[in-house]
Amino acid sequence: MRPTDRWEQPFAIIVICFTLGFLIAVQVRALNSSPIAPTHRVSVLIDRLASAQEEIRHLRQEVDRLRAQLSSYEKAMAEGKTATERLMGELHRLRVLAGLTKVRGPGIIVRVADAPNPPPGLPSEGIVHDSDLLMLVNELRNAGAEAVAINDQRVVATTAIRCVGTLITVNGVTVSPPYEIVAIGDPDKLTKALTMPGGIVDGLKQMGIVVQVTRYPEVIIPSLGATPPLRFARPTE
Numbered sequence: 001m002r003p004t005d006r007w008e009q010p011f012a013i014i015v016i017c018f019t020l021g022f023l024i025a026v027q028v029r030a031l032n033s034s035p036i037a038p039t040h041r042v043s044v045l046i047d048r049l050a051s052a053q054e055e056i057r058h059l060r061q062e063v064d065r066l067r068a069q070l071s072s073y074e075k076a077m078a079e080g081k082t083a084t085e086r087l088m089g090e091l092h093r094l095r096v097l098a099g100l101t102k103v104r105g106p107g108i109i110v111r112v113a114d115a116p117n118p119p120p121g122l123p124s125e126g127i128v129h130d131s132d133l134l135m136l137v138n139e140l141r142n143a144g145a146e147a148v149a150i151n152d153q154r155v156v157a158t159t160a161i162r163c164v165g166t167l168i169t170v171n172g173v174t175v176s177p178p179y180e181i182v183a184i185g186d187p188d189k190l191t192k193a194l195t196m197p198g199g200i201v202d203g204l205k206q207m208g209i210v211v212q213v214t215r216y217p218e219v220i221i222p223s224l225g226a227t228p229p230l231r232f233a234r235p236t237e
Contacts, residue, residue: 096147099154099224103147105184107219108191110136113178115208126208128177130163133170135200136181137161143193145183147221151175154224171225178210187215 095101112133118126137148137155148155153170155161160171167174183190191213194201201211 097156099147099156102220102223103184104218104220105146106187106217107145107182107184107215108187108194109214109216109219110140110181110183110194111178111210111212111214112136112181112204113210115210118208128168128179128204128209130161130168132204132209133168133179133181134161136194139193139200140181140183140185140190143185143190145185145190147184149182149221151180152222154222156224173225182219182221184219184221191215 092101096103112128114128115126118124133150137150140148150161150170153159153173153175155170160169162169164174167176168179169175193199194213201213204211
């Protein structure tokens with residue numbers, strides 16, 4: 001055996017041992033560390049999943065709350081709109097009743113004129129008086145007339161129809177014959193109310209007064225002119 005052979009054998013054994021030791025150490029380390037890493041990663045993922053699920057639950061609750069709030073807002077808006085529409089409708093009705101707005105609709109026109117040939121010795125019987133116009137207006141109102149005017153003078157609750165000498169005034173404005181009474185309402189009902197047998201039209205015609213009642217699909221009634229301010233009347237508490 002050569003001296004070099006004796007030297008190479010121990011060296012080879014040392015290298016082999018070192019290599020085996022290194023491989024064993026690596027294997028042991030791998031065996032010790034491999035179960036820990038996946039376990040830790042799974043634990044982290046589970047925590048994140050739980051956190052995400054909790055956040056989703058909170059978001060769903062927030063969405064439900066916002067939906068309920070939106071629904072309440074929409075309901076309040078609808079109720080407010082309905083209330084506003086009711087108030088506007090009532091305001092329009094009151095404005096019509098007070099004569100503050102020009103109106104149109106189906107109705108009739110009653111034309112009244114003095115008798116062309118008054119009865120001998122009784123000339124006043126053939127003349128249209130303020131009481132005649134007032135009776136015609138009252139009959140129309142009782143028949144459901146929603147608006148009335150005499151010679152373009154709107155007739156409302158405060159309207160005065162009266163004689164001043166030989167003249168008739170409506171709302172303080174002088175009106176002259178022939179008188180034209182315009183009424184908005186059911187044309188048939190208004191006509192029947194005036195022309196019933198023994199009614200007001202028959203009574204006027206018996207005195208020679210000329211009365212003509214005509215139905216119209218639409219008539220126009222002007223608004224009331226300037227009204228005097230209230231001095232004494234005030235709303236009750």
